[in-house]
Structure formats: C-alpha cells, structure tokens
Amino acid sequence: MKIKEFDRRIIFIFIALAVIIPLLLPLNIPIPVDKSMNNGVYRAYNLIDSLPSGSVILISFDFDPAAAPELLPMGQAMVAHAYSKDIGVITTALWPQGVRFAEEALLAHAHTYQKERWNDFVNLGYKAGGVVAIDNIVEDIKKTYPLDLYGKSTAEIPVLQPVNTNLEGVSLIITLSAGDPGVIGWVQIGRDRYGKKVIAGCTAVSAPAYRPYFNSGQLSGLLGGMAGAAEYEQLVNLPGTASSGMDAQSIAHLFIIIFIILGNIIYLVNRRKTVK
Amino acid sequence: MTVEFIGLWIAGFLTLAIFSFLYRDNVFYKIAEAVYVGISAGYIMVQSWHDVVIPNLLIPLKSGNWLYIIPAALSLFMLAQLIPKIRWISRISIAFVVGTGAGYGFVTYLKSNLFEQVHSAIYPLWSGNIWTSLGGVVLLIGTVTGIFYFFFSLEHKGVLRIGARVGMMFLMITFGASFGYTVMARISLLIGRIYFILHDWLQIVK
Amino acid sequence: MKRMIPLFITFASGFLIIMSFFIPHYPVGELTNIMKEWYMVVAVFAMILGILNLFKVNAHKLIKLKPGWWYALILISALIFMVIAGWIGGMEEGSWFDFLFKFVYTPLNATMFSLLAFFVASASFRAFRARNIDAGLLLIAAILVMLGRVPLGNLISSYLPLIQSWIMEFPNTAGQRAIMIGAALGVIATSLRIIIGIERSYLN
Numbered sequence: 001m002k003i004k005e006f007d008r009r010i011i012f013i014f015i016a017l018a019v020i021i022p023l024l025l026p027l028n029i030p031i032p033v034d035k036s037m038n039n040g041v042y043r044a045y046n047l048i049d050s051l052p053s054g055s056v057i058l059i060s061f062d063f064d065p066a067a068a069p070e071l072l073p074m075g076q077a078m079v080a081h082a083y084s085k086d087i088g089v090i091t092t093a094l095w096p097q098g099v100r101f102a103e104e105a106l107l108a109h110a111h112t113y114q115k116e117r118w119n120d121f122v123n124l125g126y127k128a129g130g131v132v133a134i135d136n137i138v139e140d141i142k143k144t145y146p147l148d149l150y151g152k153s154t155a156e157i158p159v160l161q162p163v164n165t166n167l168e169g170v171s172l173i174i175t176l177s178a179g180d181p182g183v184i185g186w187v188q189i190g191r192d193r194y195g196k197k198v199i200a201g202c203t204a205v206s207a208p209a210y211r212p213y214f215n216s217g218q219l220s221g222l223l224g225g226m227a228g229a230a231e232y233e234q235l236v237n238l239p240g241t242a243s244s245g246m247d248a249q250s251i252a253h254l255f256i257i258i259f260i261i262l263g264n265i266i267y268l269v270n271r272r273k274t275v276k
Numbered sequence: 277m278t279v280e281f282i283g284l285w286i287a288g289f290l291t292l293a294i295f296s297f298l299y300r301d302n303v304f305y306k307i308a309e310a311v312y313v314g315i316s317a318g319y320i321m322v323q324s325w326h327d328v329v330i331p332n333l334l335i336p337l338k339s340g341n342w343l344y345i346i347p348a349a350l351s352l353f354m355l356a357q358l359i360p361k362i363r364w365i366s367r368i369s370i371a372f373v374v375g376t377g378a379g380y381g382f383v384t385y386l387k388s389n390l391f392e393q394v395h396s397a398i399y400p401l402w403s404g405n406i407w408t409s410l411g412g413v414v415l416l417i418g419t420v421t422g423i424f425y426f427f428f429s430l431e432h433k434g435v436l437r438i439g440a441r442v443g444m445m446f447l448m449i450t451f452g453a454s455f456g457y458t459v460m461a462r463i464s465l466l467i468g469r470i471y472f473i474l475h476d477w478l479q480i481v482k
Numbered sequence: 483m484k485r486m487i488p489l490f491i492t493f494a495s496g497f498l499i500i501m502s503f504f505i506p507h508y509p510v511g512e513l514t515n516i517m518k519e520w521y522m523v524v525a526v527f528a529m530i531l532g533i534l535n536l537f538k539v540n541a542h543k544l545i546k547l548k549p550g551w552w553y554a555l556i557l558i559s560a561l562i563f564m565v566i567a568g569w570i571g572g573m574e575e576g577s578w579f580d581f582l583f584k585f586v587y588t589p590l591n592a593t594m595f596s597l598l599a600f601f602v603a604s605a606s607f608r609a610f611r612a613r614n615i616d617a618g619l620l621l622i623a624a625i626l627v628m629l630g631r632v633p634l635g636n637l638i639s640s641y642l643p644l645i646q647s648w649i650m651e652f653p654n655t656a657g658q659r660a661i662m663i664g665a666a667l668g669v670i671a672t673s674l675r676i677i678i679g680i681e682r683s684y685l686n
C-alpha cells in the first residue's frame with residue numbers, strides 16, 4: 001500500500017467522528033486533578049484561593065477567537081473563583097479581540113455571585129504595543145487607561161481605588177495568552193521588572209515552551225490548553241465546556257496515536273519489501 | 277425570529293463554508309475567507325481606534341496638551357509609507373518603533389530569558405527524593421548539552437560532538453512533547469467548533 | 483540625512499529605554515514614560531498602515547478587474563461595513579459591530595484554525611516515521627504526552643500522567659531552556675546591532 005496515494009479525506013472523516021461521537025454520547029471519563037505543587041494548574045488555583053477577600057487581581061485576555069475554546073473556559077473559571085472569594089477583577093487585553101472575551105468571562109457568573117460592574121469588576125479594554133503596553137499598564141494603569149471600555153473615568157471606578165502606580169494593590173497578574181504579546185511580556189515586565197506574581201494560562205501549543213518560566217519560579221502557575229482549563233474547572237467545581245470536551249479530546253488523541261502506529265507499520269512493511 | 281437565531285444560522289453556515297475546504301478548495305470557502313480578512317481588519321481598526329487612539333491621543337490633544345502633537349506626527353508619518361514620493365518620512369516612525377522595541381528586547385531578554393534561566397539551571401542535585409533528584413540531573417545534562425548543540429562557533433568534534441549528540445536527543449524529546457501538545461491544541465479548537473455546531477447552533481447537545 | 487535621522491532616533495530611543503531600567507525615576511524614567519505612551523499610539527498606526535495596504539492591494543485588483551476581483555470586492559465591502567458598523571453604530575452589546583464579531587468574525591477565525599486538527603492528523607499518518615533513534619525518541623515522547631495529558635491516559639494506567647508530567651518537568655524543560663537561552667542570545671545580539679546601527683534592514 002502506498003501512503004502517498006492514500007486519500008487523506010478518509011483520515012479527516014475519522015477525526016471528525018472521533019470528536020463528534022463523544023460529544024453526542026459522552027463517556028464521562030473522570031478528569032483526574034494532580035494536587036501536587038509540580039502541577040501548574042493546582043499551583044495557580046492555590047494562589048488565587050489563598051488571597052484574602054477584598055484583594056484585586058488583573059486578568060489580561062491576550063487571545064482571539066481561534067484560542068477561545070482553550071482559554072475562555074480558564075478565564076470564566078478563574079473569574080468565578082475570584083468572585084466566590086470576593087476578589088475584585090480588572091481585565092485588560094493586549095489583543096483587540098480579547099476585549100470581547102473579557103466581557104464574556106466577567107459576565108458569565110456575575111449574576112450568580114451578585115457582582116456589579118465597577119464595584120467588583122471592570123473591563124479596561126485593549127492596548128496596542130505589546131511589551132511596551134504591559135510596561136505602561138504596570139507602571140501606571142490609570143494613566144494608561146484614562147477610561148474603561150464604557151468610557152467611565154478610571155479615577156472614579158471603585159474597584160480601581162486601591163490600585164496605585166507599579167500595580168500596587170494588585171495581588172496577582174494572570175495572562176490568558178495565545179502567543180505574542182502575552183506570557184513572555186508579562187513575565188519580563190510584570191514579574192521580572194516590577195516583582196508581581198504572574199500566572200499564565202496558555203494554548204497547549206505554547207505550554208511546553210513556557211515550562212522553563214514555571215520551573216524558575218518566574219511563573220507562579222501555568223495552565224496549558226483545554227486540559228488545563230478542565231482541571232481548573234474541576235478544582236472550582238464548575239465543570240464547563242473544557243470538561244465536557246475532554247472525552248472528545250481523549251478519543252481524538254487515541255485516533256491520532258493509532259494513525260501514527262499504522263503509518264509506521266506500513267512504512268516498515270514497505271521498507272522490508274524494498275530491501276528484499 | 278430573534279437576532280440571536282439569525283446570527284447562529286449565519287455563524288453555522290460560515291463554519292460549514294470553511295470546513296468545505298477539507299473536501300476541496302471551492303467558491304464558498306473563498307467567499308468566507310474574503311469576508312474573514314475584511315471583517316478582521318475592520319475589527320482591529322475600530323477597536324484600536326476606540327481603545328487607544330481616542331483615550332491616549334485625541335482626548336489629551338483636545339484638552340490642549342500640545343506635547344501629543346509629537347505622537348500624532350509620528351503616527352501620520354507612519355502612513356507616509358503608502359505614498360511613494362514621501363515614503364522616507366515613515367522611516368522616522370519605524371525607527372522609533374524599532375529602536376524602542378530593541379531597547380526592550382535587549383534588557384528583558386538579558387534579564388528574564390538569559391540571566392534568570394541560567395540562574396535557575398544551577399541548583400543542588402540531591403533533593404531528598406530519588407526521582408526528582410534524577411530529574412534534576414536530567415534537567416542539568418539536558419540544558420548544558422542542548423546549549424552545546426546550538427554552539428556553532430566551533431566544529432562539533434570530540435567532547436563537543438558527544439555533548440551535541442546528547443543535546444540533540446534531548447531536543448528530540450522536547451520536540452516530541454511539543455508535537456503532542458500541538459496535537460492537543462488543534463483538537464481542542466476542533467472540539468470548540470463541533471461543540472458550537474452541536475450545542476449552540478443545532479442544539480442537539482445540552 | 484534621510485538615513486542619519488532615523489538611525490539617530492533608533493539609537494536614542496533604544497538607549498533611553500535601556501537606561502530607564504537603571505534610572506527609572508527623573509529624568510530618564512519621566513522621559514521614557516512619555517515615549518512609552520506615544521509608542522502605543524504609533525503601534526496602532528502601524529496596524530492601520532497594514533490595513534490600508536490591504537485595502538490598496540485589493541482596490542487595485544478590483545479596479546483592474548484582475549482574476550478573483552470579486553473576492554477583492556467582498557473583502558473591501560466587509561472591511562468598510564465593519565468599520566462603519568463600529569464607528570457609527572457603536573460597539574456595545576447588541577450593536578451591529580458586536581453582532582458581526584460574534585456571528586461572523588468568531589466562527590470564521592475559529593474554524594479557520596480548527597482545520598489544522600485535520601491536517602495534523604493526516605501528517606501524523608503520512609509523515610511521522612521512526613526512521614532513526616532521534617525520530618524514535620520524538621515519536622515515543624509525543625505518544626506518551628498525548629496519552630498522559632488526557633483523562634483516557636489515566637484510565638489506561640495511572641502511571642501515564644506521571645510519565646507525562648516527568649517528561650514535561652525535566653527533559654522538556656531542559657530542551658526548552660536550551661532553546662530559550664539560545665534564542666535570548668540571538669535577540670540580545672540583534673537588539674544591540676539595531677541600536678548601534680549595524681543592522682539597518684528595517685530602513686529599506
């Protein structure tokens with residue numbers, strides 16, 4: 001059999017089915033959560049959980065719709081976690097599209113926890129300039145954002161009252177990042193220049209590359225991809241889209257592994273034939 | 277018929293139009309692609325204008341802060357790139373952007389990606405637990421030999437050759453892990469879209 | 483002159499930013515704080531430049547009725563429509579702009595990238611071969627990570643998540659750290675070359 005002549009659309013059908021069927025007929029495979037401090041998700045959860053009520057955190061939504069299946073569930077679960085602990089939430093965005101997802105995450109559980117815009121959370125909107133924008137935000141957030149997304153002066157927003165220059169009054173920075181600008185900039189400026197604690201939620205593609213930051217302590221938590229989001233949802237006991245996607249994720253991975261093994265068997269058989 | 281209902285059907289058809297590329301390139305895909313590029317550019321333009329240009333340039337200018345004439349000029353110079361006769365003016369703005377970026381690149385990478393990483397690569401090997409200690413040894417050998425592999429100033433001979441070879445093996449494991457995570461990411465995006473079709477659009481899945 | 487002024491600006495802005503890390507207060511810190519705000523605005527105009535360029539290229543295609551001109555027409559119409567929707571109709575929830583983001587931009591952007599799932603699966607079957615030891619290591623690491631990171635892995639064996647986590651924590655971190663250090667040296671050298679004017683390709 002010649003692999004090059006194989007119609008790849010057959011593989012496409014298998015992958016589509018591997019995702020569709022588990023979504024239609026869930027297998028409900030239990031999602032294990034590694035509760036060790038080596039697990040970046042658990043470390044992030046612990047850190048947010050340890051903040052006293054009345055604290056304020058900043059979450060930056062640095063992604064576009066393409067990464068939303070991985071990063072939006074993280075944002076929603078983390079915002080809900082903060083609300084449940086009476087922690088104020090400030091959102092920013094280094095990607096213009098992130099603004100809308102910040103809004104979605106802020107509103108998803110606001111009603112449940114009776115949280116109000118400006119008193120308990122604020123969406124500041126987008127800033128261009130990547131690492132320079134981060135430096136501006138950390139150095140003086142109210143000067144960088146004279147107005148919030150709805151045009152209200154940031155000097156008059158209650159949730160921003162305890163926040164001063166150098167992000168004094170903000171206990172933690174969380175970046176939900178699909179690439180650049182994102183994790184690297186927040187680590188380089190937020191953590192290494194201003195000494196703030198930074199947690200990163202990133203797409204699975206970039207999670208291995210940020211592992212050295214976690215190992216060195218430059219990141220205080222690391223959530224990678226939909227699996228990381230699902231773990232966080234389990235920890236806060238709010239299973240959402242990431243948790244319900246884990247069956248499909250498992251089956252699709254299994255199919256891809258089968259494809260790899262099959263491809264290699266065909267390769268070995270063909271090679272033996274050629275040698276003979 | 278609600279706006280939401282119409283929106284979901286539009287989104288559903290656009291999703292299928294993009295997926296149709298999997299069968300073969302076709303007119304529906306091409307239309308969807310053109311709409312995507314146009315809408316995307318329009319979105320970025322409006323959001324950036326609203327969130328950056330208005331609060332960080334126009335409002336200060338309106339309130340009489342004349343210092344902001346400089347960023348206004350630099351911004352307009354940038355657009356000179358579109359007019360061949362005065363294109364050279366845009367070099368001033370480009371120089372400002374590139375110079376500032378280089379300044380940041382120099383310090384931040386030196387501090388965060390070089391010093392901090394080298395600093396955290398030096399640690400006591402015995403941690404009290406056999407597996408983490410073994411891991412620590414692997415981490416040290418992997419980092420040092422990996423750097424050997426990227427060391428192109430000298431020919432990979434003798435000890436350097438062995439080091440580079442071991443480094444290559446570590447990099448292969450790293451790329452394998454990255455491949456595994458890349459697969460994970462791509463599948464997650466597909467799950468997101470299929471979930472949209474089944475849950476939001478067709479409402480088959482709760 | 484047309485080259486000297488930009489080269490001086492590059493040097494001055496790069497040097498001041500570096501100095502601001504050492505003198506974050508008056509006078510350098512104050513000066514760079516102003517520069518940093520300007521930068522955000524100029525960065526937006528760099529994006530606008532790209533968008534106007536896209537407009538120009540497609541308008542040219544449309545006017546000259548080049549092959550595929552009607553895709554250019556769709557692109558330009560979509561762009562103009564989105565800009566008008568945002569600037570005239572507002573951006574709040576329920577606006578046209580919001581509608582277009584939710585129901586047109588989001589599905590297109592997300593689906594476009596989800597196509598990669600199919601291609602990565604096809605590539606796994608057609609090209610992912612254990613031809614030698616190196617490729618074998620890559621393949622085994624990939625399989626262990628793929629299985630260990632999903633709930634199914636834990637169902638097969640509780641060791642799989644542990645192995646996955648060990649690979650990520652040690653060999654992967656080692657390799658990524660080596661890459662990170664190597665890349666950092668590259669960025670540092672390039673930044674320095676730009677600041678002192680050896681690297682000038684951005685002026686062309």
